[in-house]
Amino acid sequence: MQHIQTVLAKSGAYSRRETGRMIEQKRVTVNGVTCTHSTEVLPEDEILIDGKPLPEPAERIYLAFHKPAGITCTAQQKVEGNLVDYLNFNTRIFAVGRLDKASTGLLLLTNDGSIVNPLMKEAADKEKEYLVETKRPVSDEMIAKMRAGGLLIKGKAASPAFAEKTGEYTFRIILKQGLNRQIRRMCSAFGNHVTSLKRVRISHIHLGSLPAGEWRHLNLEEIHLLKVGVNDQN
Structure with missing residues (x-):
């Protein structure tokens, strides 16, 4: 069995923070029963969000982004200067960790919600x-x-x-x-x-000469090393 937040995050459609909010808002059901933060599920269980099945898993995306000053690390588009509007990326992605508005430099972006929280724990040793x-x-x-x-x-x-x-x-x-x-x-x-x-x-991912405001895809080795130990934490 797996924790409901882990399953939702692994779908790639939501970050763990979002799944937590959806559970608190009683928008998630498992086999017709409204779930809680302690709910565990089996592969055959029916999970619905707002009465609809989970979306099909999206292609995994992992990016290195050089955040300029003035951009706020949030997906909430009501916030002026938010990350989503600035990037205008062709699929939904979110930040692994944050930099405050005035700070610049390397920010990791992904649509793989399962890696976000484990990577930000001090125990991840990153x-x-x-x-x-x-x-x-x-x-x-x-x-x-x-x-x-x-x-x-x-x-x-x-x-x-x-x-x-x-x-x-x-x-x-x-x-x-x-x-x-x-x-x-x-x-x-x-x-x-x-x-x-x-x-x-x-960790092993360097900003290098990436210009401010630009992003690049992580290579296969960078992705592999980034995820080392994450599966054990899930």
Whole structure:
């Protein structure tokens, strides 16, 4: 048996976040019974959303996108500057993780909802590398604390990270965590302010020379390495 959210996400039509909302709204039934977040299903069970069968699985798409500043990582088209309207892609895709509106750099996009949550868990052990520029000089104390971990980000302790100064006002940092506005909040804790934040790598996938606003398909090796361990988590 599989959890209902896993089955819906594997259909490729919905992200896990969306499936959670649909379950809360009582739009999903299994064999005629409204399901809950704890519902498990068998392959032969009839799953309906709004009384309709699941759509046929779409061809899997995996993209690397160079997000420019000013774009919001959301599929909600009521939000000005949303990702969907900007990309105007020919099929429905969503982001694996996020970059805040002011940040730039590598963003992974897919229509494979089954990989999104597992990849964003710290246990997935996926490194994310950033280049950061600050308003004030980067202090040795701030770098040391980022390396040691323990800074509180909205009540949760930041894990130890690789960090190094690359200039008077710049540093490089590699995270495995994904706390909300983590780098900006860590800098703020030392009275500094991020003026530029760019993600240049997620695990083995590099931004490289991809121009801002452009995307490319991941190659087969990149896709395979991205999914290593995901099936075990599902």
